[in-house]
Amino acid sequence: MSAVLQVNGGTPLKGEISVRGAKNFVSKAMVAALLGEDPSELRNVPQIKDVEVVSGLLRLHGVTVDYDVEAGVIRLDSSDVETAHVADIDAHAGSSRIPILFCGPLLHRLGEAFIPDLGGCRIGDRPIDYHLSILREFGAVVDKRPQGIHITAPRGLTGAKIALPYPSVGATEQLLLTAVRAKGKTELSNAATEPEIMALIAFLQRMGAIISVDTDRVIRIEGVDRLGGATYTALTDRIEAGSWACAALATGGDIMVRGADQHGMMAFLNTFRKVGGDFEVTDEGIRFWHPGGELKSIVLETDVHPGFMTDWQQPLVVALTQATGLSIVHETVYENRFGFTEALRGMGAQIQVYRECLGGSPCRFGHRNFNHSAVVSGPTPLRAADIEVPDLRGGFSHLIAALAAEGTSRVSGIDIIYRGYEDFMGKLRALGADVQPLD
The missing domain is CATH 3.65.10.10 (Enolpyruvate transferase domain)
Structure with missing residues (x-):
C-alpha cells in the first residue's frame, strides 16, 4: 500500500528551508x-x-x-x-x-x-x-x-x-x-x-x-x-531548489532556500523572472517569492545544460497554470514527460499536449508520435482532487498543485518523492503547509 498524504491547499508557502547536496x-x-x-x-x-x-x-x-x-x-x-x-x-x-x-x-x-x-x-x-x-x-x-x-x-x-x-x-x-x-x-x-x-x-x-x-x-x-x-x-541540488521556487510561485508564497546556488540556476532564474516571479541572491542562498499581480505566459524549451533543464519543467508548468495567456512548453530531453499533466487537467488546469515541436526548433522527438509539447492556458483556479504520483519530479509537481488548489486533496504514492527530496514533509510544515499523512 503506497503512502498517502492529505493536503489542505490554498495557503501560500512562506518561510525558510535548507537544501543539501545534489x-x-x-x-x-x-x-x-x-x-x-x-x-x-x-x-x-x-x-x-x-x-x-x-x-x-x-x-x-x-x-x-x-x-x-x-x-x-x-x-x-x-x-x-x-x-x-x-x-x-x-x-x-x-x-x-x-x-x-x-x-x-x-x-x-x-x-x-x-x-x-x-x-x-x-x-x-x-x-x-x-x-x-x-x-x-x-x-x-x-x-x-x-x-x-x-x-x-x-x-x-x-x-x-x-x-x-x-x-x-x-x-x-x-x-x-x-x-x-x-x-x-x-x-x-x-x-x-x-x-x-x-x-x-x-x-x-x-x-x-x-x-x-x-x-x-x-x-x-x-x-x-x-x-x-x-x-x-557536494554541490547543492539545483533541481530541488527550483522545485521549491516553483512552489512559492504557484501558491503565491515567499520561500528562502538556504544553500541554493545561483551559478547552476542561471537559466531557471531568467525564466522565473520572465514569468513574473522575483528572487534575491545572498551568500546564504536564494529567496524566491510571488510579488503579487499577474504572472506572465512564456514560450519555453527544455535543453541540456546550459539550457533550461527538464527537471525544472514539471513544477514550472504547475505555476504556468496561474499565468495569464497561453504558455508553450517544448520538451526536448525526455519524450514522455507530460504524462503528469493529466492529473492537473483533472484539477481544472487547461493544458493540451501535442506531438508537434511547438515554440522552437524541431527536435529529435518530432514526427515520432511522442506528446512532447504542451500549451498551458491560464489563469485557471485549481481544485482539490485525488492524485496518484507517477514519478519523482511529476510527483513533487502534483504536490505543488495540491498545495495551490482550494480544498483537500489526497496524494497517493508519495514514497517516490523521498527518492530525491530530503525531509520534504518537515520542509512543508516549516513553510506553513497543512499536510497530514494518512494510514
Whole structure:
C-alpha cells in the first residue's frame, strides 16, 4: 500500500528551508568511490532514498559505508571489493537505474559486473543502449540473460574514441567511470556538461584521474593504473531548489532556500523572472517569492545544460497554470514527460499536449508520435482532487498543485518523492503547509 498524504491547499508557502547536496551528483560520486583503493569522504550528503539504495548496493559489494546523517557526511572504503549475489542486487536495487553505472568500476576492480532488469521513473524509454555500447567500445563482453545482463572484460578495458548522438548525462557518466582506469586515452564527443557532471569530474580528478574538458563538449581522459580516495563537498541540488521556487510561485508564497546556488540556476532564474516571479541572491542562498499581480505566459524549451533543464519543467508548468495567456512548453530531453499533466487537467488546469515541436526548433522527438509539447492556458483556479504520483519530479509537481488548489486533496504514492527530496514533509510544515499523512 503506497503512502498517502492529505493536503489542505490554498495557503501560500512562506518561510525558510535548507537544501543539501545534489542527488544527481552524490549517488554517482558514491559509485565512483568504487574505483578508489583508498577511502573517500563526501560531504553535504542529503538523506534521500537514492543514497540509501546506493549505500546498500555498495555494501553488497564489500564496501564499508559509514553515513553520519546529521552531519551529512558519508565515508566509503572500497579496499575489499567483492562480487555480490545476483539475487541480492536485484532485490536491493528495486526500480533504481543506478546499477548500470556500477559496471565500469566493477570491471576494473573485479573483472565482471551484473545488472538486473532496470526500472526508474516512467518518463520515457531511457534505454541503456548508450551504456552497453560504450562498455563494448572499451572491450567489454555483454551477455544478456533472463535475469539481467552479465558483463566481463577478459582482456581488460582499453580507451576508445566515442561520439554520442545526444549529450546524454547517463552515458557521459558511464564513460567517465569506465575510462579513468582504462588503458590508454579516451575521447568523448558531444558529452553532457551539466554542473553535476563537472563535479563528478572534479571528484575523480581528486582521486587521481587525468581528465580535460574542452569548450566544444569534448572530454578527454588519460587512463591511470590506480585511483586513491578523495574528500569532496557536494554541490547543492539545483533541481530541488527550483522545485521549491516553483512552489512559492504557484501558491503565491515567499520561500528562502538556504544553500541554493545561483551559478547552476542561471537559466531557471531568467525564466522565473520572465514569468513574473522575483528572487534575491545572498551568500546564504536564494529567496524566491510571488510579488503579487499577474504572472506572465512564456514560450519555453527544455535543453541540456546550459539550457533550461527538464527537471525544472514539471513544477514550472504547475505555476504556468496561474499565468495569464497561453504558455508553450517544448520538451526536448525526455519524450514522455507530460504524462503528469493529466492529473492537473483533472484539477481544472487547461493544458493540451501535442506531438508537434511547438515554440522552437524541431527536435529529435518530432514526427515520432511522442506528446512532447504542451500549451498551458491560464489563469485557471485549481481544485482539490485525488492524485496518484507517477514519478519523482511529476510527483513533487502534483504536490505543488495540491498545495495551490482550494480544498483537500489526497496524494497517493508519495514514497517516490523521498527518492530525491530530503525531509520534504518537515520542509512543508516549516513553510506553513497543512499536510497530514494518512494510514
